[in-house]
Amino acid sequence: MDRIRIALIGYGNVGQAFARMLKRREDYIKETFGLEPVITAISTGRHGGITNANGLDTKNLTYDMFDKDLKAMDVIDFGEYDVMCELTPINIMTGQPATDHIRRALELKKHVITANKGPIAWHYRELRDLAKKQGVQLCYEATVMDGVPVYNMAQETLKGCKITEIKGILNATTNFILTEMEKGISYEDAIEEGRRQGFVEADPSMDLDGWDASAKLTALMNVLMDETITPMDIDRIGISGITKEDLDKAAAEGKKIKLLCHGYLKDGKAIGEVKPTLVDKNDMAAIMDATMSYVTVNTDLMGEVTVVEHAFEPEIDHTAYGVLSDLLRILTNTR
């Protein structure tokens, strides 16, 4: 049986969850596509890399088997693989080094899947055009709302529709903190509780200041509305200025405050906003607690269509599924 060889650049929680899920769907992939999926190269941030053209036994992998001197770019250059998965931690302000990883893999005519939103927020059009020129595919479903089909819904199932507007709640950390604060918990205590539950990172400033949501909105607008903006172009206000009094005042009016993302066109120019926003209690946004997220796209032929993720963070398996669904998309399109 022919094989589909996969390189994982980045091997944290998502990479490891993906390796497990790939094993779980190995028979499905063999039956559906006549291909045996094998992971032939892995690069980690701190432990170096490992390659084996025959396939790595990820279940029994230990870090002492890794070559400490093997860097990500070495694995990309010299690994034997068909699909590269970019799973390294994001740098929201630059999109690097993930963008360099993807660019190199595309130059080598490898298909690329990225769960890292940085490259799609900062360099989507360049990478899209490079993939097209090289005759390979670039997939990025896991970059927004984990494995929930946002890009695919718009591109595969709303064919022929023009997307004119995007709305949504895309950041779990801020959504968790606002929900906790509604219950009367202080901003600081909510952050602490979020850390305990795994919603909030050690340094949550990228989330609290709206950068994470801005990068996701940028990625969506670049892909679905064919724009060429960066996260710097988003009109961005975080949640640090929101007080218990603000939330109480909203509640008294039968409303809530949510960190909404909104992308639209004004006089032909793309406007992106990430801002704490007053929403009505019957609004889609109002029922989104920290376990949920949503995106609504407005289209010319179908009006508004919304997709909702349940059990948002820290469901690492949902991100892994996003990577798997991209792999299945690549296999479908190249069959």
Add this chain to the structure above:
Amino acid sequence: MDRIRIALIGYGNVGQAFARMLKRREDYIKETFGLEPVITAISTGRHGGITNANGLDTKNLTYDMFDKDLKAMDVIDFGEYDVMCELTPINIMTGQPATDHIRRALELKKHVITANKGPIAWHYRELRDLAKKQGVQLCYEATVMDGVPVYNMAQETLKGCKITEIKGILNATTNFILTEMEKGISYEDAIEEGRRQGFVEADPSMDLDGWDASAKLTALMNVLMDETITPMDIDRIGISGITKEDLDKAAAEGKKIKLLCHGYLKDGKAIGEVKPTLVDKNDMAAIMDATMSYVTVNTDLMGEVTVVEHAFEPEIDHTAYGVLSDLLRILTNTR
């Protein structure tokens, strides 16, 4: 330029809206697929049929141009077309004559698109297998939630996931009446107001008794969960027994009553239920007014994913888009 020839069996609001939308996306189809879409045959319920292998000018069509004696089956048998669109009115209790139309077209090796849910609720597996045997495609996106991608989301974008449960609100009429009754309007007056606004049909019994929702739930379960049930198998209770007191009591508990559809497995057996159900105010179902509908699928790899339609009925254009999206899917798959 090669052509894609389309037969419309049924030419009411949806068929006419589809013809207009097809014209609107004619250039897109030419550019994307290198094919000129033409409607070459139309069958109506009362005015007979018309065929023209060179393409019909639907914009300037009048009923006096139709052949009164040309029946649907004649058009299917003798029309020159590649894709048959089944757009006749539904008979929920039998799925006929739509099922016979589809069977015949498939036997003639034509691709089939149906906006009529009857055949999918009653005879999905037979028709699916026949289409496969004949090497043609059978599409049915418009049968549930108009053109919102329900089937396509599950089949195209949640690849590799097993669907274990389906929930949703699928009938606008009952949702409208319950919403009106919450405002204090009587059951009878709500029906009358619904008629005025176009939500409620002249004889609304199929909606009020839950048959329409049952047929949709059946179609979803047959396609997405690979079941072989009929609408008769659904445990069905309509909304005629719901009183203002029931709604007030629910409201006093911070809840609402909605006509929920629920399909799931119990000891390996498929259970389908359509029943007035008490839902929490923060539940997805609670925010669905008559302009909205939703389906939530529960999957093994991605947990729950929800898709929401806004501006539900009487948005005839959304149904027309469902037919168009199926046409684009057929063109994509046969390119």
